[in-house]
Amino acid sequence: MIELESAEQTGFDFAGLVREHQSMVFSLSYHFLHDRELAEEVSQEVFLTLHRHLADIKSGAHAVFWLRKVAAQRAIDAARRRKRRPQVALDEVAEPAARAVVHDPMLREVLRRLVATLPEAPRMVMVMRYQEDLDPAEIAEVLEMPIGTVKSHLQRSLALLREKLERRGVGGY
């Protein structure tokens, strides 16, 4: 019923949009918040907002842009509301127990944790860059941020992660 109404009014099938983009929206929230339950709550909120604004969506590409933008905003809002898990400084993140090697699942988990502890803006920039494979100009557009700031966040975050990992004996192989 809801799909029929939406399709008639806007040409978009709401349920189809959810199925197509749920992993994108959920992952943006999940990699930013590092909390599966909260990420699902945020994702549901994003799609319900999309449902209310379905008439404004002009194309498939616009839907993707809109969902990325709103998911980023809602994830940042959720992180600000969340007080139960305070942010941990990069220095406090648990070190890998053994020397990690490239393509080691443990290294990926360490990376996810390190990214999740970055400050809000650089964290979202990193998630957009490496999850969504967006270039700095696209990230700047989605996050409404100057492109120079995006590049700066990327460079500084990468340098910080590299330094933390190499200090622990995890380097390029």
Place this chain on the structure above:
Amino acid sequence: MDWLEQELKQALERKEPSPDFAARVTAAAAGKVVTVPVPRPVRMLPRWLPVAAAVLLIAGGAAYREHRGKVAKDQVMLAMRITSGKLNHIQSHMREARP
């Protein structure tokens, strides 16, 4: 793209939400459109009712206590009268018994 960026791409690859996520979202969206049952208004009790009930309980308790006190007092007075009568009776017998 160096090794770290490659690892970041792997680490931050898209993940799927719970299998029922899409169904839950669609149902929630439908819930926003389909008439939501309006909760029946709760019939409020008058504000003075609990106060009145408390006053009645307190007053009733006080009256009951007073009544119990009066009964006890009457019983004590009756017991004293009986005792006094018995003592007078014993005294008169002792006077008669004396030479």
